[in-house]
Every structure is written in C-alpha cells, then in structure tokens.
Amino acid sequence: MTALLHLDASARRNSVSRELGAAFAESWRAQHPGGAYAHLDLSADPIPFIGEGWTQLCDRVLAHGSTDLDHLAELANSPEQQRAWAVVEPLLAEVRAADVVLIGTPMYNYSIPASLKAWLDQITFPRMSLAPRRFVVVTARGGSYAPGAPKAAYDYQERFLRDFFAGHFAVQDSVFVNAELVNSRHDPVLAHLRERHEQSYAAALAQARRLGKEY
Template identity: 80%
Template sequence: MGDSIMATLLHLDASARRTAISRELSAAFAAAWRARHPAGGYRHRDLAADPIPFIGEGWTELCDRVLAHGGTDLDRLADLADTPATRAAWAIVEPLLAEVRAADVVLIGTPMYNYSIPASLKAWLDQITFPRMSLAPSRFVVVTARGGAYSPGAPKAGYDYQERYLRDFFAGHFAVEDTTFVNAELVNSRNDPALAHLRDQHDASYAAALAAVRRLGEEY
C-alpha cells in the first residue's frame, strides 16, 4: 500500500460479543494501520450493534435489472432504481457500497458461528453484492476467532465453512484475489472445561494471531 496519505480503511466487526477476541484482533490491526496512515481515512461499522437489514424483494428486483443490463456498472446502479421498491432497496445499498468502494483495505473481524459466518456479516455481503461486479484492487483482511481447531491437519479442518466460504466469495463475486486470513483457534478452551487441556495451544494461537495482525497493519 505504501505511505499514501489517501489510503482508506473500512473496519467491520460482526461478533455478538462486545468483548470478542475477533474484535480485539481487528482493533489491533486497525490501530497499527492508523499509526502507519495518520492522515488516512477510517470507517468502523459494527454489524452486530447496528445490523444491516436482510435483502428483500426490492433488492431482487434491482438485481434483475442489473442482469438485464449485462452486469454491474457500479456507477449506474442508482439509475436502475426507478420503482418504489428498488429505490427503497437502493437507499440501503448505496451507503454500504460507497464505504466499500472507497476503501483500499477492508478489514473484517468475525467469529466462527456454527462452522460458518454470523448472519450479520452475511446480510452485509448480500446487500453489497450484484452480478459480475468487481471490487479489485481492494485488499481484504479477515480476522477470525474459532471455538475449535480448523487449520489444515486438524480433525475438523473439513468443517471450516468460514474461511473457505469467504475466500471463494471474494474471489468469485468481487474478483478480489488478495485476501489475508488470520485465525485465532481453540477459543472455547477459555470457558469449556472439556477443552481446558488445550488452553496452552489456544494461548499460542492467540499470541501468533495478535502478532500477525499488528505486523499486517504496519505493512498495509
């Protein structure tokens, strides 16, 4: 990214917990990034405290209009919202798209819920995604907290529908290939007696994740 004073960071948090580890880690990245870019733009959106509405029929109508025009020209989306339903949908979509399009780096702090992502994050993704659109060359950083272990080689590695989904989503829908994931694992060892024997492994995973996000924040 360099030292451009025009750099902009969009910071999203999705955990329902106010004291979530994913929030701690995303905040550490943001702090390091803002120290690197003191004149840069910064926007924080809390998807749990201020949830995005789920898409409705007006959004699907707007999506159909995009398809009929051969794909998404983000600068012309507003022109396609010309009915009461599509205008209402666009009123939700427009500020979200403006934020993500302005961002050089999109930072997402998210827990793993039930092997995947929170509904709050999925609602945001649905609202800003239209057919054949691109957010390249934006860079995405996803910082996660997982109750168990899902890294390659772990017994439940095949149950990871969080990183796999997001990596495929950003590449397939947004044409973004530059996505970095930092995962803190075995978080449930902090409060589940059945996992207490794994606390040292969690502590090591958390420490490595914290060091990684601070380093990335200084580099991006």
C-alpha cells in the same frame, strides 16, 4: 489518501475477533496517520436482510448488462427498488471508498454470522468487481480448524469468504488471521487445550499488528 473500512461481526462485546481487528486497525492507523478510517459494528447496528426490492434491482442489473456501479441508482425504477437502493448505496459507497477492507468475525456453526452475510448480500450485484481492494479477515474459532486438525474439513468460514471474494468480487488479495480453540476459555471440557489456544491467539495478534503496518 488511503482508506480502511473496518467491520466487526461478533455478538460478544469483548471478543477475540474484535481484539484482533482492533490490533490491525491501530497498527494501520499509526502507519497511515492521514488515512481515512470507517468502522461498522454489524452486531450493534445490524444490516437488514435483502428483500424483494433488492432482487428486482438485481434483475435490472442483469437485464441491463452493465457492470458500472455508478449507474446502479439509475436502474432503481420502482418504490421497492428505490428503498432497496437506499440501504445499499451508503454500504457500497463505504466499500468503494476503501483501499483495505478489514473484517473481524467469529466462526458460528462452522461458518460466518448472519450479520456479516447480510452485509455481503446487500453490497453484492452480478458481475461486480471490487479489485484491486485488499481484504483482511481476522477470525476467532471455538475449536481448531487448522490444516491437519480433525475438524479442518468443517471450516466453511475461511473457505466461504475466500471463495466469495474471488468469485464475486474478483479480489484475489485476501489474507486470513485465525485464532483457534477460543472455546477453551469457557468450556471446561476444552480446558486442557488452553495453552494451545494462547499460543494461537498470541501468533494471530502479532500477525494482525504486522499486517496493519504492511497494508
């Protein structure tokens, strides 16, 4: 049975990234009527930041030299580490149960929300691999960070996540669907770019629906 883990990170209840994620998920679920589906709202139910117990557990993983995630619980040998593992274990189990991980996220200050970073930090240990899982990221960006745009070099959202998935998780199969110029909906200074935004949004929505069928 195939499984989809769907995360939302936007602080907005009605956001473009949530709309794109919902479009992918709806398409995917229609394509996989018997598939398992889990949804995490990282804004409504934030994941705690890592603490001292997590760092101790991480050191234990390094010292043990094991990359077998099934034995992580055995390495938690103090109350602090056990409390850290109590946070990590269900999050890691959800990821490992999924074939596809869908992340809906806005760009905040050129990068990702702290809520998404907290989730990534909690589930990441040295030398761990999540391959061959597939990652799909649907994003909303206030400006345009497309290739050739004046601020393309400031895109630390897609660049960070793509490098993170490959470098930490050994996941090479990641795809990004970006809706640009979302702030033209709210900022009068960008109102003249609204048509370009609508074109980008429509293309992103169509791509999200198509990928949902393909994945």
